[in-house]
Ligand SMILES: Nc1nc2c(c(=O)[nH]1)N[C@H]1C(S)=C(S)[C@@H](COP(=O)(O)OP(=O)(O)OC[C@H]3O[C@@H](n4cnc5c(N)ncnc54)[C@H](O)[C@@H]3O)O[C@H]1N2
């Protein structure tokens with residue numbers, strides 16, 4: 584594999600190779616349900632009982648035997664409030680006042696709601712009959728004992744929390760968050776709040792963009808800030824970071840400049856280069872390396888390039904470590920305007936996604952064409968349009984693949 588940056592493997596090959604990497608993905612911890620939001624399940628959630636466990640009233644009214652409704656009048660035996668362990672058994676001509684959420688008494692099969700009867704002196708008169716089984720939730724209406732309700736690998740959201748609470752899942756087995764160390768390299772970059780002493784210095788956005796991205800994707804981030812282009816200092820920082828991190832992500836210093844040291848340091852760390860250089864725009868200088876079960880992703884310095892390559896290469900590793908099926912969602916969408924590809928590579932272009940009548944559409948309104956430095960193109964819920972290596976001019980109306988970025 585070339586280290587010169589002139590030979591590039593295809594995007595597809597790079598993704599397949601990434602997919603084949605063996606990662607640590609069996610690490611888990613148990614957390615209280617209230618701390619589980621946003622974590623990834625490391626167990627299937629299986630119902631241990633039926634929901635509901637007994638026929639349950641879904642309205643306030645009277646539990647009756649359906650065939651008795653034609654009698655026109657029924658005796659009321661008493662009340663059966665929600666939570667009451669009802670043991671009375673209905674006989675012919677009897678009813679029990681039963682409330683929403685109450686267990687239906689044995690012998691009853693139908694709930695006639697209050698609005699359909701008149702109560703008088705221990706009896707109800709049926710003003711408007713109802714169908715058999717009216718307002719009764721049958722056993723197992725929601726789920727049956729043994730049903731797998733939530734699969735291992737699912738990211739826990741509000742619905743998962745609610746369903747697990749319903750199952751009395753006090754502690755939840757979740758995947759350990761992969762630890763991802765982030766460092767931005769470059770002598771021209773200034774960390775947040777750092778004083779500037781000349782106009783050639785620029786503020787570092789990469790380490791913050793990537794930290795936010797990885798946190799959103801479920802990782803625990805170790806923020807290492809910025810480091811100047813000093814070979815030995817970078818080497819020491821990388822070595823330290825690899826002690827605790829599962830993935831080390833750096834930006835800058837991977838192209839061909841005299842001060843682009845990152846690519847030289849990787850072999851000296853005893854890491855094996857999986858690949859260096861992929862036929863993608865932006866990000867063609869990306870370097871992926873492995874040392875035992877740890878990974879190093881050296882991403883280009885440009886703000887847009889580092890963000891796109893982090894999405895394409897770091898998120899799949901994080902997802903694999905978490906046991907998640909996919910790192911992001913890709914959809915087919917129709918171009919609303921013509922698109923001209925600018926390179927011979929697979930291109931990733933920030934775009935807007937519009938949903939109309941259930942179909943996804945893509946346009947580039949407000950997006951600037953320029954260098955790989957333009958991070959503002961990713962604002963406003965941007966998505967990433969993929970134009971394949973063989974694509975050139977894509978006419979409006981063409982279907983393209985788009986990576987959605989609003990949730991991971
Ligand atoms: N002669 C060549 N020059 C360049 C090539 C090439 O093939 N031959 N490739 C270009 C491409 S493509 C890219 S991408 C960049 C990648 O270079 P590096 O990864 O070495 O990145 P730097 O040179 O350090 O920085 C590039 C650019 O990004 C700015 N930057 C750096 N770090 C940050 C940060 N943390 N936050 C925001 N912006 C950052 C930096 O100031 C530079 O403007 O190389 C091209 N050159």
Ligand code: MOO
Nearest residue numbers: 865866867888955
């Ligand atoms: O490889 Mo660079 O990220 O296109 O500007």
